[in-house]
Amino acid sequence: MGGRTTLGRLAKIVRSKNAGPFLFCVDMFFPDAASYQRVRASGVLTKEVVSGLYGVSREEIYGVFWSDTAMGIKVTILRRYPNGDPDARDVLSAQQHVPFLELEIP
Amino acid sequence: MAKEIVALAPTEIVGAGFSLESFERGLQANPDFIGCDAGSSDAGPFDLGSGETTSHDLRSIRRDLRVMLLAARARGIPLLIGSCGYAGGDPHIERYRRIVEEIAREENLHFRLAVIHAEQDKRFLLGKLREGRIKPLNPWGFTGESFGELSAATLERCERIVGCMGSEPYIEALDRGAEVILAGRSTDTSIFAALPLREGLSPGPVWHAAKILECAAAAVEKHGQPDCLMARIGEEHFVVEPPSPALRCTPLSVLSHMLYENPSPFHLYEPSGMLDTSAARYVAVGDRAVKVTGSRFVPAERYTVKLEGAEKVGYRAIFIGGIRDSLLLGQLEEWMEEALRTFRAKVRSAYGDAVSPEDYQVVLRTYGKDGVMGPLEPVTGLVPHEVGLIGEVVARDQELANSICYQLRYTFQHLHYGGFEGLVTNIAYPFAPLTIPVGPVYRFVLNHVVEPEDPLELFPMEIVEV
Numbered sequence: 001m002g003g004r005t006t007l008g009r010l011a012k013i014v015r016s017k018n019a020g021p022f023l024f025c026v027d028m029f030f031p032d033a034a035s036y037q038r039v040r041a042s043g044v045l046t047k048e049v050v051s052g053l054y055g056v057s058r059e060e061i062y063g064v065f066w067s068d069t070a071m072g073i074k075v076t077i078l079r080r081y082p083n084g085d086p087d088a089r090d091v092l093s094a095q096q097h098v099p100f101l102e103l104e105i106p
Numbered sequence: 107m108a109k110e111i112v113a114l115a116p117t118e119i120v121g122a123g124f125s126l127e128s129f130e131r132g133l134q135a136n137p138d139f140i141g142c143d144a145g146s147s148d149a150g151p152f153d154l155g156s157g158e159t160t161s162h163d164l165r166s167i168r169r170d171l172r173v174m175l176l177a178a179r180a181r182g183i184p185l186l187i188g189s190c191g192y193a194g195g196d197p198h199i200e201r202y203r204r205i206v207e208e209i210a211r212e213e214n215l216h217f218r219l220a221v222i223h224a225e226q227d228k229r230f231l232l233g234k235l236r237e238g239r240i241k242p243l244n245p246w247g248f249t250g251e252s253f254g255e256l257s258a259a260t261l262e263r264c265e266r267i268v269g270c271m272g273s274e275p276y277i278e279a280l281d282r283g284a285e286v287i288l289a290g291r292s293t294d295t296s297i298f299a300a301l302p303l304r305e306g307l308s309p310g311p312v313w314h315a316a317k318i319l320e321c322a323a324a325a326v327e328k329h330g331q332p333d334c335l336m337a338r339i340g341e342e343h344f345v346v347e348p349p350s351p352a353l354r355c356t357p358l359s360v361l362s363h364m365l366y367e368n369p370s371p372f373h374l375y376e377p378s379g380m381l382d383t384s385a386a387r388y389v390a391v392g393d394r395a396v397k398v399t400g401s402r403f404v405p406a407e408r409y410t411v412k413l414e415g416a417e418k419v420g421y422r423a424i425f426i427g428g429i430r431d432s433l434l435l436g437q438l439e440e441w442m443e444e445a446l447r448t449f450r451a452k453v454r455s456a457y458g459d460a461v462s463p464e465d466y467q468v469v470l471r472t473y474g475k476d477g478v479m480g481p482l483e484p485v486t487g488l489v490p491h492e493v494g495l496i497g498e499v500v501a502r503d504q505e506l507a508n509s510i511c512y513q514l515r516y517t518f519q520h521l522h523y524g525g526f527e528g529l530v531t532n533i534a535y536p537f538a539p540l541t542i543p544v545g546p547v548y549r550f551v552l553n554h555v556v557e558p559e560d561p562l563e564l565f566p567m568e569i570v571e572v
Contacts, residue, residue, distance in 0.1 A: 017366065017367050018147075018148050018367060019367055019368055019369040020147060020369070020553075021147050021151070021414070021550035021553070022253075022550070022553055023369050025365075025367075025368075025369060027362075027365050027366070029358075029362060053482075054482060055481065055482055062369055063369070063370065065370065065371045065372075067361070067365070067371050067372075069361060069388075070358065070361045070362055070364075070365065070371070071358075072361075072362065072365060072371070074365050074370075074371045076369045076370070082549055082550045082551070083147070083150050083151060083549075083550050084150045084151040084152070084416070084419075084547070084548050084549045084550055085419070085549050086419060086420075086422075086467050086469055086498070086500045086547060086549075087469060089471070089477070089478060089479070089480050090478065091148075091149060091150045092148060092149070095478045095479075096479070098478075098479060098484065099479075099482060099484055102484060
């Protein structure tokens with residue numbers, strides 16, 4: 001696999017959902033170990049990068065978790081507004097995964 | 107022979123529906139109980155704040171409850187329903203109780219019913235607060251109102267507060283001979299963990315199986331329509347399998363579900379401790395079942411109950427419309443800023459000192475441009491060919507919200523833009539009324555745990571013969 005690609009092209013599923021009223025999480029699953037390991041080994045997916053993608057501070061990221069057995073990544077982030085706040089945009093946090101799709105992976 | 111408990115979860119949430127054929131197949135496996143989750147905080151704070159059940163439909167709830175109730179009574183096995191009425195407060199559980207009693211009358215069913223309340227009295231909680239028994243639930247070290255020490259003022263502002271019960275109140279109800287349990291707000295897993303724990307099975311596999319069961323067939327490989335899931339829980343393991351032959355669980359699908367709606371992929375916190383799945387092994391059994399071993403449960407040093415509370419923010423009125431004119435779309439941002447300035451001047455002139463800018467809040471959402479992601483939208487600089495505009499006003503009462511939303515809407519409707527002379531009409535409304543009163547707006551405020559005297563203290567129980 002030469003050249004650069006994006007996380008969206010490598011992954012099988014990238015989805016987002018609430019984790020309680022104050023957090024949301026983005027789950028990413030990969031079709032095979034090679035795609036998953038490519039993302040993992042690239043070192044691109046760090047708290048610093050997530051902080052840039054979502055306009056949040058590093059402290060507002062609960063964690064970037066790697067599950068080698070599930071070939072999955074979970075990123076859990078503080079919601080900008082609590083669920084139900086007039087300024088909030090997505091009750092279920094259903095569509096908050098999009099910034100990851102275009103993340104470049106070498 | 108080693109002890110085994112068979113659990114049947116008909117669907118992911120009461121009202122979502124399930125296939126009767128799958129359910130019948132599940133019953134043929136002789137389940138020891140039927141369990142179903144009926145609520146969440148997922149759909150936002152409205153149901154908790156208002157006392158209504160809007161997140162799932164009552165007619166659909168009645169259908170699901172009837173099927174479950176008839177099967178449970180015919181087989182003489184317990185039926186456990188948790189987080190009744192979505193938010194799991196007193197009005198919500200009362201709604202479920204009425205439905206269940208009506209079905210019992212119609213079908214001539216007789217059983218011992220336990221109703222377990224989860225709504226919390228503010229004065230009682232204020233006492234707990236004074237005793238230092240309410241603490242922020244903040245393992246993350248976040249800052250902000252919801253993550254700091256709770257103030258009495260924040261508690262007072264809540265419209266309604268519920269505690270998320272663990273499995274202990276369910277176990278108590280079973281001990282008292284309950285055949286049907288309608289419980290208020292619960293952790294999703296407690297519903298499924300109660301009976302196996304009562305039978306003495308070890309907590310690791312029990313809580314892990316409960317986590318996989320709580321969303322029923324959501325843990326299958328290709329999730330389509332909501333459907334049933336069953337688990338056989340043993341001393342050191344559990345096996346999950348969908349009763350429908352058209353569905354299959356794979357090690358990956360079961361493992362993936364552990365991640366769902368959970369901040370951590372390996373750990374799940376319960377009132378009595380923490381489920382740790384980091385060493386769990388998932389192995390396929392045949393083509394459609396998965397056996398899980400190695401799940402651990404670490405008891406907590408202190409028993410804690412999570413609180414959920416909603417405060418009223420105000421009342422909302424909205425307008426919905428589309429903009430299609432490309433000349434206008436090419437200058438949308440400037441035009442919207444101009445419209446907002448004009449609107450604020452009109453509000454000042456219409457209401458004078460009676461309404462200050464602090465009395466209302468305006469939110470504009472432009473779907474087709476950045477309605478979903480807002481300032482985080484990565485795609486910028488494109489001119490969309492069409493935009494859906496939702497204008498929203500939140501004010502202290504509905505009348506004021508409607509009135510200010512009218513001013514907002516009418517300004518957007520006719521404000522001219524560069525390149526167009528004379529009177530223009532900018533908004534394509536899909537329907538009338540053009541200004542839509544939406545009702546009260548709530549916000550989740552509590553992110554705290556209370557340390558009770560014992561696991562039952564916060565959850566009073568009624569036992570009645572139906």
